């Protein structure tokens with residue numbers, strides 16, 4: 168098998184027994200030895216290729232424990248309206264998009280995102296009539312930068328079934344024309360989410376493969392060598408996703424190590440999926456593995472749908488929504504467990520966290536500590552919840568990159584008392600909760616250095632607040648890298664093969680442009696990747712792209 172020596176590096180190994188080394192040997196896909204330059208060069212023979220790391224900081228490849236890779240790829244196919252400063256500019260952007268459209272990703276629909284009328288010279292909301300001037304044949308839906316408000320043309324309103332007879336859905340609003348029941352085009356909250364259900368995702372396997380490859384190319388540029396992705400929500404049928412990833416793996420085109428999180432929200436869907444595919448968690452290869460089933464148990468803080476134990480501080484009437492009753496959720500999770508499925512549940516509010524933990528406690532015996540059930544997001548917690556997570560060995564899949572956005576609203580939503588014990592990542596780590604790092608892209612960008620920056624500084628990207636937001640919860644650089652390496656590989660039962668630069672581990676590592684350990688924390692968000700190696704193969708090199 169082909170051997171390579173990597174030397175002259177400042178290598179952060181994440182191996183507690185030997186935290187730093189200068190050099191290592193890779194044979195095939197694995198690291199077979201680490202040590203000083205001298206120790207490693209003693210193994211040099213004529214044929215061994217030597218790579219000079221030029222004194223650069225090297226760390227294990229980063230592993231995003233929860234994102235939506237296809238969702239990210241598709242978000243790049245929408246009309247970007249972020250920079251529009253008038254309705255006219257929106258119309259221009261859409262017309263340009265239609266002219267240059269090479270392929271359709273949402274069926275006939277034209278989907279745009281990012282407008283904000285408060286940035287317009289004349290701050291007025293777009294209307295259905297305005298969009299009709301762009302197209303009356305194709306449905307158009309443009310969501311506002313906040314994702315809570317959208318505007319649709321009449322074709323789209325008709326396809327979704329919004330008319331003067333339609334009542335406002337619960338938790339949402341269809342804006343009407345003055346003195347009329349006729350929709351004017353603007354839809355809010357659940358009315359917008361309802362409309363989303365009508366947008367077809369891609370169905371063509373080849374098209375999905377191309378989307379995956381494009382997204383992977385972006386991912387390796389920021390140092391992601393492993394991705395745990397929840398993609399079923401982006402397409403009509405999960406089978407097309409499975410087929411696309413399967414084809415890419417077989418052809419060798421899939422470089423990033425993928426772990427698929429399988430969104431199967433009802434008992435019926437879960438049963439049918441297992442019966443027809445025979446899939447269970449941890450099946451697969453080192454490039455493509457099936458991960459946990461994914462269940463959404465509540466909503467979000469922004470829309471006040473995350474379920475809380477006590478009402479929202481800025482809306483005493485609202486406590487959020489549990490998506491499932493206890494018995495219903497337990498039935499799904501119990502069945503999943505019985506079929507060899509790992510469990511990953513989206514939970515943001517404390518009430519949801521308590522619901523999930525209560526069920527997990529009931530379905531696993533005390534000695535079954537290796538179930539690695541996961542709660543994705545874990546935002547509103549208290550010390551009792553954190554203690555219980557540690558006791559039950561439940562993994563927290565956190566998104567440090569949410570913090571710069573969330574810190575603006577969380578105190579308003581839940582009040583200081585509850586915030587104090589929320590986003591408590593240091594407390595989790597110190598209390599023995601396994602913590603995995605992720606982005607939830609496309610909700611936030613998947614560049615892991617933004618997440619590491621947030622976890623280390625607890626500041627937003629403008630550097631505020633200077634002292635950090637609840638700074639006692641700041642992580643060290645090593646801890647923050649740890650959650651994106653050790654933590655994320657633990658979440659997929661792969662801590663003995665991934666996440667360290669150590670003998671026997673997969674040769675997944677990245678070379679950084681500067682030493683993340685010693686630069687001022689404020690600079691971490693600007694760290695870039697010079698080279699990314701997966702299984703000893705260089706899958707991205709900054710040098711090469713420069714030469715091209």
Ligand SMILES: [Zn+2]
Pocket residue numbers: 233234235397607
């Ligand atoms: Zn997600």
